[in-house]
Amino acid sequence: MFIAVIAFLFLIFGVDLPDYLLFVRSMKITKERLEELSRNYEIYLKKLREYEEALDRVKEKEKFILPTGISVSENGNTLNLSGAMLGKDLESFIRYVFERKDVAIKKITIINERGFPIYIEGAIVPTTGPIKFTMILEKVR
């Protein structure tokens, strides 16, 4: 009987209880770290939702179409355009880019070499000719 009591006490206080206490302590630390991870993950998800909403706001359903006859090179999200167009065409293309939410103009250079007003028999008319341009556009993705 005495040996049974000693064995019982040894198993409980010598092995099981310390093991359980160590487990409880370890789980407390694990739980704290998990709570911290959950909090950070929730913040991440909130920021991700904000980002996706912001991205949706600047996306267009219709595909961006470039005019024909101009030189285009694409580097990731950046489009390098160059060429020459008549004033009206260039104006409508710039207006088209201006109205799109998914394209930002990073750089434009326009050189209208023949563009100046001339006075002919009481009327002022602009000279016409192709207008040279280069453009760097950035598309959102």
Next chain:
Amino acid sequence: MEKLNLYTYKRRKLKWSTFIILMIFMVLPGLSVKFYLEMMKKETLENITIQHSKVITRFSINLTYSKKNNLEELARADTTLSSMITALTGKYEKLMTFYKDWVNSKRLLHVLYRNWSNDVQKGWLILKDLAYDSDSATLSIYEVYSTKRTESPVDKISKDLEQFYEMKNEVLFDSSILMDLRVRKVRLTARQQER
């Protein structure tokens, strides 16, 4: 008739079956407590897993009774989350740069479109050249304008751009063409205001 052993130096003998039963009784309470504590451990682990199932599933965290293993798993999940945050920050910054460029270009073009005029009486404009980037813009414009008007379209463009840019206007030439009508070439230099 009862069988008596009256030998003085007799030794008590334990039968194997008795010994085994005693052994079971000795170990059983300890084992039952151990079993109970193991069940408690399992339940605690399950509770934690249910409570944080979202992150545990997302980061494939394998929780065990071992503290070392759990901390290693959580450190791995932390690293993964950090790289996800870094990637998102990069994407967000790209979007902000895009948005800034978008707003800047829209401002300039909006002002130009709003004030552009092909009417001689209001002021007739011909764009000679334009150089725009996200920080600055330089425009040279021919303008046919009437001296009767106090504010020509070029003046209006410059005034509107002043809200966003530091403006510098240069009149490159200005000459009379007919009665009150004059032609001039103006260079507008716009530089992004530092905020």
